[in-house]
Amino acid sequence: MTEIVIAQTTVDDEEQAQALARGAVEDRLAACAHIDPPFTAVYRWKGTVETAREWRISYKTTTDRLPELAAWVAERHGYEVPEWITLPVTGGSEAYLKWVAEECAPHPAG
Template structure:
């Protein structure tokens, strides 16, 4: 991977079911699309959807990944998510522990089968 492909990002989504949050987090890590994923406790989301103001209980999943793996993570989450228009936001990581950032890069590097 090039230096640009190994820049670290945090990608976030929300879901309305704790089990789905766990499955989305676990699946992305198992497929090396993210080095880790944090699931925040449920919170109340207030949003406008199809002309009405809605309120829902949601869990936020924050994935730590590289820019090189982000397109695959984006596609995987979209395929497994369940919302018509899931939240998908990416934030650049502009600093941090060198050892941690190297770990994220290593854990998101595809390994040959076997």
């Protein structure tokens, strides 16, 4: 079976989160994307500790589609250095994992 991964990024705007989630699913780069409600991020950036409100997007995709999804998100992301991490899915419902793989498979236009 195709390997499934969860890829995550964060953004500082709910509209951008919606656009990045929806666009990736429409383009079949991810089977689905979850947007977590805003949370407070605390991080060091260019020597200063910053605090920001962010939304996390978690994509369910395949290892085959991951490079294309990563490039797609990077091209549309507003951050200079966006978070981009991936987590392996080591188990789950066989039916769900099959659905993710099917939804991420490239389909002919039309």
